[in-house]
Amino acid sequence: MKLLRIVANGFRNCKDDFVIDMIAKSKKTSEDKEYELLEVDEGLYVYSTVGIVGKNASGKTTTLELMDWCYDILSTFRLSGKQCVYKGISLDIIFYEKGFLYKYVTELDNSDTLEDSANFKNQKIYRKKYYKSKIKQLYSDDWEQQGIVEESIPEDFSLIYFVLKKTTIREIYYDAFIENAKNYNATFRLMELVELDYTILKKVLKIFDDNITDIKQVEEKNYSVTYRGEERKYSDKELFRFLSSGTTKGINLYIVAVISLKMGFDLVVDEIENHFHKTLVDNLIMLYKDKQVNKKNATLIFTTHYCELLDLFNRSDNIWITHSRDKIEIDNMYEKYGLRTELLKSKKFYQNAFDTAVNYEALMDLKRELMQ
Amino acid sequence: MKYLIMCEGPNEKKIMDILIENNKLIVVPDDLVGREVYHARQIKTSPVVKTQLSMYGGEVEIWRIGDKQSDALSIPPQYKKQIKKITKYCTLPELEMLLIISEKMYKEYDKTKTQKHPKQFAKENIVFNKKKYKGDTKFYEEYYGRDIPKLIKAIQEYKHRNHSHGGDQHYLLEIVKP
Numbered sequence: 001m002k003l004l005r006i007v008a009n010g011f012r013n014c015k016d017d018f019v020i021d022m023i024a025k026s027k028k029t030s031e032d033k034e035y036e037l038l039e040v041d042e043g044l045y046v047y048s049t050v051g052i053v054g055k056n057a058s059g060k061t062t063t064l065e066l067m068d069w070c071y072d073i074l075s076t077f078r079l080s081g082k083q084c085v086y087k088g089i090s091l092d093i094i095f096y097e098k099g100f101l102y103k104y105v106t107e108l109d110n111s112d113t114l115e116d117s118a119n120f121k122n123q124k125i126y127r128k129k130y131y132k133s134k135i136k137q138l139y140s141d142d143w144e145q146q147g148i149v150e151e152s153i154p155e156d157f158s159l160i161y162f163v164l165k166k167t168t169i170r171e172i173y174y175d176a177f178i179e180n181a182k183n184y185n186a187t188f189r190l191m192e193l194v195e196l197d198y199t200i201l202k203k204v205l206k207i208f209d210d211n212i213t214d215i216k217q218v219e220e221k222n223y224s225v226t227y228r229g230e231e232r233k234y235s236d237k238e239l240f241r242f243l244s245s246g247t248t249k250g251i252n253l254y255i256v257a258v259i260s261l262k263m264g265f266d267l268v269v270d271e272i273e274n275h276f277h278k279t280l281v282d283n284l285i286m287l288y289k290d291k292q293v294n295k296k297n298a299t300l301i302f303t304t305h306y307c308e309l310l311d312l313f314n315r316s317d318n319i320w321i322t323h324s325r326d327k328i329e330i331d332n333m334y335e336k337y338g339l340r341t342e343l344l345k346s347k348k349f350y351q352n353a354f355d356t357a358v359n360y361e362a363l364m365d366l367k368r369e370l371m372q
Numbered sequence: 373m374k375y376l377i378m379c380e381g382p383n384e385k386k387i388m389d390i391l392i393e394n395n396k397l398i399v400v401p402d403d404l405v406g407r408e409v410y411h412a413r414q415i416k417t418s419p420v421v422k423t424q425l426s427m428y429g430g431e432v433e434i435w436r437i438g439d440k441q442s443d444a445l446s447i448p449p450q451y452k453k454q455i456k457k458i459t460k461y462c463t464l465p466e467l468e469m470l471l472i473i474s475e476k477m478y479k480e481y482d483k484t485k486t487q488k489h490p491k492q493f494a495k496e497n498i499v500f501n502k503k504k505y506k507g508d509t510k511f512y513e514e515y516y517g518r519d520i521p522k523l524i525k526a527i528q529e530y531k532h533r534n535h536s537h538g539g540d541q542h543y544l545l546e547i548v549k550p
Contacts, residue, residue: 030381030382030411031411031412031417031418033382034382034385034411035411035419035420279426279427282423282426282427283427286406286420286423286424286427289420290406290408290420292389292408311419311422312419312420312423313419314417314418314419314420
């Protein structure tokens with residue numbers, strides 16, 4: 001399964017017809033096909049990496065949350081725990097699965113019985129066979145509605161189940177506030193679930209802190225750490241205080257990334273640069289662009305304030321810019337700005353070509369106050 | 373010191389990938405910047421190569437793999453100190469010469485070479501597993517990927533037959549293990 005496009009209406013404070021489209025739009029060079037794009041079927045290219053940039057409070061995280069919601073529906077066929085009013089939201093999700101394109105439309109409502117769960121209303125699934133020759137009509141209106149009746153399933157259950165059938169990890173969302181003591185347990189559980197070779201953790205540790213050669217989970221909240229050859233015992237909270245924030249994020253995010261690359265599911269990361277040396281972020285992004293590593297078509301989707309990271313992109317259609325005007329809007333860098341690929345994107349960013357500069361007057365207002 | 377292997381096209385990259393995966397090159401992945409071979413004509417237009425050079429930071433010898441490679445490789449100022457040597461490894465006039473040699477069609481090609489490029493000749497004449505050669509990378513993978521001796525033999529015979537390389541145009545055979 002590969003997510004291709006989302007159109008949302010009524011989602012938080014986003015503008016109506018809020019679109020995120022993962023299909024390559026601009027010219028595809030052979031170098032792009034090697035590094036920037038993933039071929040999910042003949043001639044059908046999606047991005048290996050997607051960057052979302054914008055000012056503070058411009059809607060980057062909201063965009064990722066929308067994607068996470070859609071991936072949740074595609075993974076578990078349910079939507080819950082989002083601490084949100086679901087009523088009034090409608091989603092239109094297009095995805096690819098085994099030679100077919102599927103379009104799923106649904107309205108959401110709050111469940112009367114389950115706390116913080118969404119009900120799906122007026123669900124419909126459409127399908128069409130993917131043909132390379134019809135690549136330009138991917139979204140054209142020649143869908144065949146599938147004869148699945150929504151009354152046959154519980155109202156908090158999505159009809160997508162009848163297409164994908166198996167609940168599995170199809171995405172992991174690594175949000176900016178995820179770093180806490182409980183997260184080590186989640187990482188170890190995930191490693192166990194996918195039977196990840198334990199030596200990978202040691203290799204990740206070596207990147208972040210070469211004083212620590214091993215971390216083992218003794219019990220759910222207790223860990224054994226080998227620090228400079230000496231074994232130490234820590235609770236999860238003690239471990240969280242002991243490790244640097246970079247090492248904690250390194251263990252959790254890099255392990256999740258390794259699993260995403262090995263299994264081929266997408267990884268969504270908010271503020272990818274937090275706590276990391278730039279090389280570590282560069283390296284993470286490069287792993288997704290390297291087909292010898294990314295063998296199962298995993299996509300890395302991230303937000304960043306670090307516009308130099310955009311210079312790692314050879315294309316501009318895989319970069320999105322969010323703006324908070326009356327509502328949150330999202331623009332595709334290629335479609336909206338038509339940026340030539342050879343230009344340094346970070347340079348254009350600093351020149352405020354995308355209307356993303358910090359309010360200079362606000363900065364000076366504060367400084368003026370401090371100088372008095 | 374590490375080697376940066378920059379291939380002109382995806383087919384050259386495939387040939388180099390096959391050679392290195394099968395331990396047929398005089399270098400191993402650990403000798404390479406980023407442990408891989410790159411598809412990049414120029415450093416300045418390849419974010420992948422630029423990032424890998426910056427991440428490594430040490431001294432580098434570049435191997436350029438392609439046909440004539442008449443365009444000079446320009447080195448962005450930030451990498452000038454890092455890059456110690458650049459060597460070109462060529463297959464003239466085009467990479468398809470290897471396929472033509474493997475198919476024992478060299479004499480046939482030789483008769484038509486004034487009218488046809490090797491790529492065109494290969495497209496018209498070379499078929500493998502009932503598939504015509506269309507200039508695609510997958511063809512190289514299927515053709516040489518499971519028959520490494522055939523690839524090595526073609527590289528050896530290319531050197532034996534071709535004497536048109538200029539002074540700075542080296543042969544692939546020079547980086548293949550003896």
